[in-house]
Amino acid sequence: MEQLTTIGLNHYLTISAFLLGFGLFAVMTRKNAIVILMGVELILNAANINFLAFSKYNGGMEGVMFALFVIVIAAAEAAIALAIVINIYKIFKSVDVSSIDTLKE
């Protein structure tokens, strides 16, 4: 019971594990490219929670700074990925990633 009521590192790691699992599930099972992007964002958020949790309980600033850079890179990634998705939609008239098989014979 004492482990449940005092919030420690394991609580944050548990939430992060759930977000990582859901993100992987979305990336693996969905055919819509935009939902796959949402899964990637969930995975990045899970990583950020881990960085900040370890940084808080370690007392250093490394995790905080890394989380800040992860957010910036995630913004760049989302912009580029959506531009690519819009181009795919213009060419294939669909964002279904399993129908994009031009390179396959």
Place this chain on the structure above:
Amino acid sequence: MSITTYTVIFYLFAAITVCSAAFVVFTRNVIYSAFSLLFTFFGVAALYVFLSADFIAVTQVVVYVGGILVLLLFGVMFTNSIMQTGQKSEVLHIFSGMLLLIGMIGALLYTFYTTHSWMPSETTLQGSIVERIGFETMSRYVLPFEMVSILLLAALIGAAFLARFDKSGK
């Protein structure tokens, strides 16, 4: 704030985060996923406040909710017509996906809870850390900071170039 209130609020935000993340991946409607992702991002921002990273929490709200989520919604609206009924997204590999989900979460939780407990430092982060982030950004991390700014500029110009409508030579 008493320790019980703190715990209750933590569990509330944890439940919001995990449940809305589950809804993002289990609903078939893309619009529902996008709006459920909003609650996930807000829940994660609240968890950042619990981790005494209030600046990161504000950045999370501004960048994720104000930027990335709006971008994702624009993507949904560009590529699905709202009027058509078939905006459900297909799923495939549902069995192996569930296996990966349960196996991943189970393995991680098993490792976290059965190995020896963590040994937190004596000096955990307390209170606001905005000032320390400013010092770190301008001292140890000044080169990555400048590099990431140039990268972000280049990526956004590239994205605008890729997504524009009338290509020359049409």
